[in-house]
Amino acid sequence: MRTFRAGIAACALFLASQVFGQELLDEDILGAQAASFKVFDADRDGKATAAEVAAGAKSIFAALDPDSDGAVTQNEFGEFSMGFAPLAEQILRRDEYRAARNVIFTRWDMNADSQLSQAEITAALFEEVFTASEAAADQEAYTKSRFIAEMGAALR
Numbered sequence: 001m002r003t004f005r006a007g008i009a010a011c012a013l014f015l016a017s018q019v020f021g022q023e024l025l026d027e028d029i030l031g032a033q034a035a036s037f038k039v040f041d042a043d044r045d046g047k048a049t050a051a052e053v054a055a056g057a058k059s060i061f062a063a064l065d066p067d068s069d070g071a072v073t074q075n076e077f078g079e080f081s082m083g084f085a086p087l088a089e090q091i092l093r094r095d096e097y098r099a100a101r102n103v104i105f106t107r108w109d110m111n112a113d114s115q116l117s118q119a120e121i122t123a124a125l126f127e128e129v130f131t132a133s134e135a136a137a138d139q140e141a142y143t144k145s146r147f148i149a150e151m152g153a154a155l156r
Helices: 002-036 050-064 087-091 094-108 119-129 139-143 146-154
Strands: 047-049 135-139
Touching: 002 087, 002 094, 002 139, 002 146, 047 050, 050 119, 087 094, 094 119, 094 146, 119 146, 139 146
Parallel strands: none
Antiparallel strands: 047 135
């Protein structure tokens, strides 16, 4: 009987640790999403307007194009983090995160030339960020944007 009770107690502790661990992971993902939203919410009013998304896209493109040749390659896009890469590394989900990032690259490469232009990145961000609202996207709408949702899902 003691062995049975010990087994039940061990199972309960294991399940509790899994739930608690998931809650911590969810908080980390939400933190990464909030940090990445700040790239687009320049005036910190809680909304990303079209002008702010355009400026954020320009900033992201500049960061992704370190050689300033006007194109972001798959390797350069591999540096795309938006706060998620360190978390993927920490929880040992690098491959899942890399795969999600590659899917995003392929979708954003609208002319299928294996590189991203500033126009492609801007168009993709507008399409994905403004799916919930045409005027401005708040933090909640942003976290539902396709690329942010995909990066978060890769970590779960």
